[in-house]
Amino acid sequence: MCSLQFPQILPQTKNSFYKKTMIFPILLLLAVLFINFTATSAESQGTWVKRVNFGGGERTAAAAFAIGSKGYIGTGHTGFTYSKDFWEYNPANNSWTQKTDFGGVARVGATGFSIGSKGYIGIGNDDVSYKNDFWEYDPSTNSWTQKTNFGGTARAYATGFTIGSKGYIGTGHTGSVPTKDFWEYDTSANSWAQKADFGGTARAYATGFSIGTKGYIGTGSDLGGYDNDFWEYNPSSNSWTQKADFGGSARFSATGFSLGNKGYIGTGNDGVDKKDFWEYNPSSNTWTQISDLPDSCRENASAFSVGEVAYVGTGTDWVNFFADIHAFVSKTIETSPLSSDTLMLGIGITVSYTTSGTFSSSNTFTVQLSDSSGNFTSPTVIGTLEDSASSGDISCTIPYNVTVGTTYRIRVVSNDPNIPFTVPGSDNGSNVTILSPWTQKANFGGT
Numbered sequence: 001m002c003s004l005q006f007p008q009i010l011p012q013t014k015n016s017f018y019k020k021t022m023i024f025p026i027l028l029l030l031a032v033l034f035i036n037f038t039a040t041s042a043e044s045q046g047t048w049v050k051r052v053n054f055g056g057g058e059r060t061a062a063a064a065f066a067i068g069s070k071g072y073i074g075t076g077h078t079g080f081t082y083s084k085d086f087w088e089y090n091p092a093n094n095s096w097t098q099k100t101d102f103g104g105v106a107r108v109g110a111t112g113f114s115i116g117s118k119g120y121i122g123i124g125n126d127d128v129s130y131k132n133d134f135w136e137y138d139p140s141t142n143s144w145t146q147k148t149n150f151g152g153t154a155r156a157y158a159t160g161f162t163i164g165s166k167g168y169i170g171t172g173h174t175g176s177v178p179t180k181d182f183w184e185y186d187t188s189a190n191s192w193a194q195k196a197d198f199g200g201t202a203r204a205y206a207t208g209f210s211i212g213t214k215g216y217i218g219t220g221s222d223l224g225g226y227d228n229d230f231w232e233y234n235p236s237s238n239s240w241t242q243k244a245d246f247g248g249s250a251r252f253s254a255t256g257f258s259l260g261n262k263g264y265i266g267t268g269n270d271g272v273d274k275k276d277f278w279e280y281n282p283s284s285n286t287w288t289q290i291s292d293l294p295d296s297c298r299e300n301a302s303a304f305s306v307g308e309v310a311y312v313g314t315g316t317d318w319v320n321f322f323a324d325i326h327a328f329v330s331k332t333i334e335t336s337p338l339s340s341d342t343l344m345l346g347i348g349i350t351v352s353y354t355t356s357g358t359f360s361s362s363n364t365f366t367v368q369l370s371d372s373s374g375n376f377t378s379p380t381v382i383g384t385l386e387d388s389a390s391s392g393d394i395s396c397t398i399p400y401n402v403t404v405g406t407t408y409r410i411r412v413v414s415n416d417p418n419i420p421f422t423v424p425g426s427d428n429g430s431n432v433t434i435l436s437p438w439t440q441k442a443n444f445g446g447t
Helices: 026-038
Strands: 047-051 063-067 070-074 086-090 095-099 111-115 118-125 130-138 143-147 159-163 166-170 182-186 191-195 207-211 214-222 225-234 239-243 255-259 262-266 277-281 286-290 302-306 309-313 325-329 332-335 342-344 348-356 364-369 380-386 391-397 405-408 410-415 423-427 432-435
Touching: 047 423, 063 118, 063 302, 070 302, 111 159, 111 166, 118 166, 159 214, 207 262, 214 262, 255 302, 255 309, 332 410, 348 410, 364 391
Parallel strands: 063 111, 159 207, 207 255, 332 423, 342 432
Antiparallel strands: 047 325, 063 070, 070 086, 086 095, 111 118, 118 130, 130 143, 159 166, 166 182, 182 191, 207 214, 214 225, 225 239, 255 262, 262 277, 277 286, 302 309, 309 325, 332 348, 348 391, 364 380, 364 410, 380 391, 405 432, 410 423
16 A cells, blocks of 8 residues: 655745645545545556666656667656766666766756657756756767757756657646646757647646657646646647546656557556556557556656666655666566466476567567475576467476475566566466375385
């Protein structure tokens, strides 16, 4: 159970930044909580895998983006310390490397996105004033270059995304009121152009992402309460279209990303910090609940996507600040129950599985046997199958060197060259007893 939290207003000073402030009538908050406890969940989908913690340590309200095969997180704060350090994540070896500090002053609530081979971070709040400066990061030279200031008023906690060769920033808080203006950045001209205002109410703490040629913004906090409306931006017509409301509860400070042709929103605060995640399908205009973010409920987390994997982490529940990073893939593996939960050393068995999501043609499914206590930290491989099918049967054999016991488990995992880690599946669902086919009898009667 996540602890009760109250929304906060955007900071003018450090003291006000950490003061929780109710901005809604108590009846509205109770209604939100009632919905939270009575909502139903769809079948969970997708798989989360813990990765190495963020290299900069505990952090919240940081900016993030991906360039090519690397991800980046920088700025943000922990406690009363505002940050400008900047870190690169390499999924191939699951490691963080500190890069040149962000070119502007330390800040929170900045917005980041990438265009081509460059990354961009701008706006935010440095505890003295709201910012409108805008900076470009070049990973080839590990350097920052200041670009034309953001076209709108200085602000923090806006949202942004990229469509093709253009970047977009909109909504956010200027210190006294939330905003709904929306701006397009052109890298070739190094200029900002105001576009059609965001289709919903003015707000801050919204989240956004892009899918193909469209951009999306939803959730957030306006002057009337928490939001769950969700809008699509079409740059070719410079217009907004309201889509199906976000599938979870109305909330602010959520996190969003896209993978392939789907979008995802989760975490945030609806009166309680959250860790649920929801998948948006633009072709059907529907939301489906997927697996919760592992570990703690939180708000103001950061996210980026590299290839077929999204990475989500950091954030806060206002008691703790987090440095954990979790990878998400839109694939699942379900290991079927065994035909018998009693197995013999050296005797062949068949392990069946089903999957969701798409695995590459070079994928290998591996059957793992846990240790005698049911733990998969150092599993024993008992069978493999090179396949990408959505279901299958794998022939396996329990090695003779396995210790007999009564609390083993078996699971199927995936090693896909498109995913830089092993994707674990569920286990078989019940304890497995492993016996030896040999039984010692009375010793030979002679000498």
